[in-house]
Amino acid sequence: MFTIENRTTGRSFRTDGCNVILDDALIHGLNFPYGCRKGFCGKCKAMIIEGEVAYEDDIPNGITSEEASDGMALLCQCCAKSNVELVIDELSSVADTEVKMLSCKVQSIKHLNHDVMQVFLKILNDESLRYLAGQYIDLIHHDFEPRAFSIANAPNNDGLIELHIRLIEGGKFTNFVFNQLKENSLLRLEGPKGDFFFREDSKKPVILMAGGTGFAPIKSIVEHAIVTKLNRTIYIYWGVRDEIDLYMDLPIQWVNKNYNICFIPVLSRPNENWNGRKGLVHKSILEDFDDLTGYEIYACGPPKMVESAAKSFVEQGMIQDNFFSDAFVFAFTEKKQ
Ligand SMILES: Cc1cc2nc3c(=O)[nH]c(=O)nc-3n(C[C@H](O)[C@H](O)[C@H](O)COP(=O)(O)OP(=O)(O)OC[C@H]3O[C@@H](n4cnc5c(N)ncnc54)[C@H](O)[C@@H]3O)c2cc1C
Ligand code: FES
Numbered sequence: 001m002f003t004i005e006n007r008t009t010g011r012s013f014r015t016d017g018c019n020v021i022l023d024d025a026l027i028h029g030l031n032f033p034y035g036c037r038k039g040f041c042g043k044c045k046a047m048i049i050e051g052e053v054a055y056e057d058d059i060p061n062g063i064t065s066e067e068a069s070d071g072m073a074l075l076c077q078c079c080a081k082s083n084v085e086l087v088i089d090e091l092s093s094v095a096d097t098e099v100k101m102l103s104c105k106v107q108s109i110k111h112l113n114h115d116v117m118q119v120f121l122k123i124l125n126d127e128s129l130r131y132l133a134g135q136y137i138d139l140i141h142h143d144f145e146p147r148a149f150s151i152a153n154a155p156n157n158d159g160l161i162e163l164h165i166r167l168i169e170g171g172k173f174t175n176f177v178f179n180q181l182k183e184n185s186l187l188r189l190e191g192p193k194g195d196f197f198f199r200e201d202s203k204k205p206v207i208l209m210a211g212g213t214g215f216a217p218i219k220s221i222v223e224h225a226i227v228t229k230l231n232r233t234i235y236i237y238w239g240v241r242d243e244i245d246l247y248m249d250l251p252i253q254w255v256n257k258n259y260n261i262c263f264i265p266v267l268s269r270p271n272e273n274w275n276g277r278k279g280l281v282h283k284s285i286l287e288d289f290d291d292l293t294g295y296e297i298y299a300c301g302p303p304k305m306v307e308s309a310a311k312s313f314v315e316q317g318m319i320q321d322n323f324f325s326d327a328f329v330f331a332f333t334e335k336k337q
Helices: 021-027 065-069 172-179 212-227 250-257 281-288 303-315 332-336
Strands: 002-006 011-015 045-050 053-055 072-074 078-080 084-087 100-111 116-123 136-140 147-150 160-166 186-193 206-211 234-240 261-267 296-301 323-327
Touching: 002 021, 011 021, 021 078, 065 072, 116 172, 116 186, 136 160, 147 160, 147 212, 160 172, 160 212, 206 212, 206 281, 206 303, 212 234, 212 250, 212 296, 234 250, 234 281, 250 261, 261 281, 281 303, 296 303, 303 323
Parallel strands: 002 084, 206 234, 206 296, 234 261, 296 323
Antiparallel strands: 002 011, 045 072, 045 084, 053 078, 100 116, 100 186, 116 160, 136 147, 136 186
């Protein structure tokens, strides 16, 4: 096994040298830049400071022989042959991402409970979507206005986008998803969008608050934090109506495997068998933390929840700059206002 270290950020990962360096970096949650992944565009170019890398065939078109002899390498095409120290700028802000319009097909679609559907979209035409954990996409079908949905899986390299779509009573698009959308249906997506993304450069403990399918971007953030071995304490609060609305048991698995993760489900209309926390999710956070000064808080879900939380958290010491949110406003048109 070899260690690959990016001197720009000090972050490193281990590789057996069988995959190209870019793929292993993305699997380990390092946001290395890339474009074509075929050796043409040069976007994954890095300076190799120490160690040896090798291409399977000739030097790819995206790099000149002068650049190669100066120590530059295309990470989407080369594998490590020893420990490697390199220099490359990792993506760390929305400014580093590129909004694209991409064709995709439904890879799989399944009920997570009575009113939430899990949809996996496969991006077509050898394209890819670079995004930051927490961002969303607009889903586009010719019969509807675009609709916003958060990306539920952590950024990686498999060309799959996971969505959790809640059925809205009388909602045109979500009813279409529940009643007509099938495996292999073709759609388009535009993204990534939004400035709700995980700030990795901070050392503060993190409170993640989700309401309903606001769990989707929180899942992406937690999966990313786990894969990058983030050492900060993470408190996950998931507010829903009843137990059946906790549509995934992943948080329990995260808690069992990661000492730094705590999970607190909060039900607003629980059945009589529920012994856990009850009421509004943001009120549970207020009860648990006398002083929110030292925390970074991410809130995602219904606009009312986000609004009430922002106001009362500030009253309890939260610093405005440490609050990040995405409110699931009702329709695409309302988001634009
Ligand atoms: C940034 C962002 C990210 C989002 N991410 C997700 C996500 O990951 N998962 C998810 O399930 N939803 C998410 N939403 C909400 C989602 O976009 C809407 O639920 C969807 O657009 C509804 O489309 P529709 O055509 O079914 O409803 P429409 O036909 O547009 O609306 C019908 C009526 O239903 C009501 N309505 C619509 N949407 C909602 C809603 N969200 N809550 C309550 N009432 C509503 C309104 O009264 C509306 O007039 C997100 C929204 C935003 C802005
Ligand atoms: S990603 Fe285009 S050359 Fe590597």
